[in-house]
Amino acid sequence: LTKSYGALDVLSGVDLAVDRGSRLVVLGFNGAGKTTLLRLLAGHEPPDSGRVVHGHGLRLGYFAQEHDTLDPGRTVRQNLAAHAPQLSDGEARTVLGAFLFGGDDADKPAGVLSGGEKTRLALAGLVSSRANVLLLDEPTNNLDPASRAEVLAAVGGYKGAVVMVTHDEEAVEALRPDRVLVLPDGVEDLWSPGYGELVTLA
Template sequence: MRRNAPDHLNDADVRSILGSFLFVGDDVTKPAGVLSGGEKTRLALATIVASSANVLLLDEPTNNLDPASRAEVLGALSTFPGAVVMVSHDEGAVMSLQPERVVILPDGDEDLFNEDYLELVSLT
């Protein structure tokens, strides 16, 4: 993550971001190649959150995460200052991010989000 983080972030900032994605202690120095699938997902999301991106496009970001990791990832995403566009079948994840809009595919119909759309979220 250090290699991909913006220059204005110092090591303490990087460690803080990694900590918010449950990387603590010696975990922050692990090579990416030895990480589990869930850890790789958390690292990728941490790197994106630390970037200067203002839009995140996420496809099922909570898949393969244990409950604690899922909660941390959703907490970090909820503080992201830009727009988050997310595809998900995880009703809890959708509600935790308090969406403003929904786009129904394949037609591309857009509407203000309300809980009536949760029925569609859970469809597989």
């Protein structure tokens, strides 16, 4: 994949396969193209060259830093239902409770939620959906301790494949990655503890 914005080359020659159940962490300094890569994989914008090929039976879930997967005019419960329509009302309340939305919180419009609450709601929808690949862009940014604990638990317990961009060592520990992609060079490798030094530097 290659992607440029005007004269700025963001991605150049990135070649990546996300296998069933694999757990990949994407590392790189700010501006290295990490968010752009996830947007390309999610189909939110096209590459300039190369292509994204979906495997058979792919069901993709995407968490964006800007929370643009939430509808601010819908309530917390309605946003969850949009991502996980198979949940009964009781199941939805259980999921929302696990993500610290209790009682009347379910009827709040998503537009009035704090950044941390929006993160929790977006992750609640993704892990409850039928998605088998999650693309997570900085899912632990700006979270209070309780929210952070729930998000890390959700990442750690997710059974499908995960591609995660993060600067957070604890998020990497929760993910337990088997592979790493380092941008902007596009180097893909098996994960080893030596890459841990790049997480916070990035």
